[in-house]
C-alpha cells in the first residue's frame with residue numbers, strides 16, 4: 001500500500017504529517033457533463049473508499065443529496081472548487097466513521113441538517129478538511145451539537161482554508177463541536193455569522209488539544225441566557241492544550257452582560273489557554289470579551305483587547321479563573337479599564353475597520369500612530385495574512401503587522417508626507433508609481 005504524506009503548515013501543526021492511504025479503486029463522479037454528476041454517481045464512486053474526483057464538464061455543479069454518505073474506508077474526495085453538495089435542509093453530507101483517514105477538499109457543503117453535525121459527523125477518524133465552504137448547515141433538536149461539524153471518540157481534525165458561514169446549532173457549537181478526547185488544529189479558518197443556542201457561537205471545544213492560527217471570527221453569537229463564548233467556548237472534559245494565535249475576533253456577541261461570559265472567547269474547565277498576537281474588537285453583550293472561570297488561566301501575549309461599549313469589561317473572571325499578562329498586550333475601552341490586568345496599558349489601539357488587507361481573511365489594520373506598531377518582541381513568524389514579521393524594528397501587537405510608512409516629498413523645497421497603512425499590493429503599486437516618477441523613497445520606520 002502506497003502512502004501519500006502531505007505536510008501541513010509547520011507553524012500550525014509543528015512536525016505533524018498527515019498521511020492518506022488512497023490505495024483502493026479510485027472513483028470518478030460523472031462522465032463529463034453536469035447532468036452526469038448526480039447522487040447515484042457519487043454513491044457509486046464512494047464504494048470502497050479511495051480517491052474520488054469529479055468529471056462534470058468544468059463548471060460549477062450542485063448535487064442535491066437525499067441521504068448522508070456513511071463512509072468507513074479511507075477516502076479522499078476533491079471537488080476542485082467546483083462541486084456543491086446540497087443537503088436540502090433534510091440530511092447531513094457525511095458521516096466519517098472508523099479509525100481511518102479522510103480528506104474532503106474543494107467543495108461547498110450547504111443546507112445540511114442533523115442533530116450532531118449538520119454537514120459532517122466524525123467518529124474516531126483522522127480528517128483533513130481543506131478549501132471548503134460550510135454554509136447554512138443546522139444541528140437541530142434536543143442535544144444538538146455542531147451546526148456544521150461534530151466530532152467524537154478520539155477524532156483528530158485538521159482544518160485549512162475553510163469558511164464556515166451562517167451555520168446554526170440549537171445546542172452548542174454553531175459551526176463546530178468537539179467531544180472529549182478529540183483534537184483539532186486549524187489555520188486560515190473563517191467563522192462568520194454562525195449561531196448557537198448554548199455555548200460557542202462558532203466553536204465549542206470539549207476535547208484535548210485545540211490550536212487555532214491565522215483565522216477570523218466575526219458575527220458569531222450565542223442566543224440563550226447563560227450561553228458563553230460568542231465565538232469560542234472552551235470547556236475541556238479532561239487534560240487539554242489550547243492555543244489561539246494571529247487571529248481576529250470582531251463583532252461576536254453574547255446574550256447580554258450577565259447573560260453570557262465572553263462575547264468572543266470563554267474558557268473554563270481548569271485548563272490553561274494561551275492567546276497570542278490576536279486582535280479583539282467590537283465584541284459585546286457579555287461579561288468580558290475574554291472570560292476565564294472554573295479555575296482556568298488565560299494568558300495573553302501580544303494581544304489587543306478593545307471594546308467600544310461602556311457596559312462591557314474587556315476581560316472577566318470569576319470562580320477561580322484568571323487572566324495572565326504574558327507581556328506586550330494592549331487594552332482599551334470597556335467599563336473596567338484595566339480588566340485584563342493592571343499592568344497592561346490602556347490606550348486606543350487605533351484599529352481600522354475590518355477589511356480585506358490581503359491574506360485569506362479580513363483583518364483590522366493599524367492606523368498611523370497606533371501604539372501597537374513595533375511594540376512587540378519575539379512575535380510569531382507570520383501575521384494572520386501570512387505576512388512575515390517583523391516589519392520595521394519590531395513586530396506589532398495584534399493579528400496584523402503594519403507595513404512600513406512611505407514618505408514622499410510633498411513639494412520642491414522640503415517637507416514630507418507620510419502615507420501609512422497600505423497593504424502589500426498597494427505598497428507595491430505605489431512603489432512602482434513613485435519609481436516611475438523618480439520619487440521612489442521608502443524609509444524605515446524609526447522607533
Ligand SMILES: [Ca+2]
Nearest residue numbers: 391392394395
Ligand atoms: Ca512592526
